[in-house]
Amino acid sequence: MDILHLSYFLEVAQQKSFTKASQILHVSQPTISKVVKTLENELNATLLERAGKEVELTDAGKAVFQRAQYVVSEFRNLTTELNDVLNLKKGELSIGLPPMVGSRFFPHVIGRFRQQYPLIQIKLIEVGSKQIESGVQEGVLDLGVIALPATVESFDTFSFVNEALRVVMHPDHPLAAHTRLSLFELKDEPFVLYKDDFSLYNHILMQCQKKGFSLEIACQSSQWDFIVEMVGAKLGIALLPETICNDLDPKRFKSVTLFDPVIPWNLAIIWNKSRYMSFAARAWLQLAKGYFHLANVAL
Known part of the structure; x- marks a missing residue:
């Protein structure tokens, strides 16, 4: 069993389809099927069952799914931290933006960030404040923008x-x-x-x-x-x-x-103070703070 096996299994479980997982992962369906079968043999348990055109998690599969999410997330955090230590300055940055806010306040910030850090991929998720808070709390999002007050106490905030x-x-x-x-x-x-x-x-x-x-x-x-x-x-x-x-x-x-x-x-950028903040997230936050400080001074 390795991280790759768990990642393939998680994608199949989330998509409820070997075909969709294959398309997302850019890996052949037979390869993914073989990896999942290997994982089932190692654990001596059936993890997935076919239900018509979809696949469903068994009870054992649900238990593995929950643990695997944590393991894969922690491994990605480790990879991110190592990249930072090695000063590679590359990776992925996930930001949650309410649809009403993103297009009005952040094009310049995102544009400047892309100029300075072209190797960092920015992933923008446009949802409401409630979903953004949940995403930042769970670590699915690195940063988010919400209308205050926040409902979660574990956030640090920058109001702009x-x-x-x-x-x-x-x-x-x-x-x-x-x-x-x-x-x-x-x-x-x-x-x-x-x-x-x-x-x-x-x-x-x-x-x-x-x-x-x-x-x-x-x-x-x-x-x-x-x-x-x-x-x-x-x-x-x-x-x-x-x-x-x-x-x-x-x-x-x-x-x-x-x-x-x-x-x-009142709009604010939020991040989870109890989680590790990647180089990309720190750099984006610093740039955003500088931009909005100058904008407020100009006003």
């Missing part, structure tokens, strides 16, 4: 955006004449809201509950553009960060200060 949400509506809306609005004044309005896996989704719902009402959700999206266009189509109102509101066409949209409560939009 501190804004408040504003109420956005069509200029013809009856509330558009106001210069500021309380959250309770919006209780009868349909909302164009964020997807459930965004931390802002829970935060907004919680604030509404504190004010004694439940939101009427007209639709949900993970994209700024779609939310804005739905507001422009008079489908509902939205709560958007100041950065987004500043770019809106005043002829098509009206943004109003939200108070009682002020709902913050």
Whole structure:
């Protein structure tokens, strides 16, 4: 048994298919089948069973799968640390970015990083804050970007955006004449809201509950553009960060200060302080800190 055997087995189990695992690993299917069979013979246990077109883990397979994930992860950490010690400055960097955040704040950071470290492969995972926190905690992601507050205590954070949400509506809306609005004044309005896996989704719902009402959700999206266009189509109102509101066409949209409560939009880079941080992750974090420091000074 070796790491390669365990890696092949894990890929087959995750894909539930020898064929898909073969395509991902760029290894012939017979080779993978032989490796898994060898592993089963060494352990004297059947690990995988065919269920139609898919394969399923047996009870023994599930036990091996859980342990193998840890072993392979630790081996990769060892490889990363050795690369750092040898100053090879190459490897892979996995970063979790919310869809609404990545394209707006990080193209320049990623571009500069690629120029300085062309041998390091950047893997961007676009999901909501909840999934990013889970990924960073489990070590699937090296770094992530979330809207604070974080729900996990084992994170270190670097905050780079501190804004408040504003109420956005069509200029013809009856509330558009106001210069500021309380959250309770919006209780009868349909909302164009964020997807459930965004931390802002829970935060907004919680604030509404504190004010004694439940939101009427007209639709949900993970994209700024779609939310804005739905507001422009008079489908509902939205709560958007100041950065987004500043770019809106005043002829098509009206943004109003939200108070009682002020709902913050604080973005931060997070990493797991209890895990080893690779050279690539440290270099990217240092570059991002420098970039956002200069950007905030310019503002």
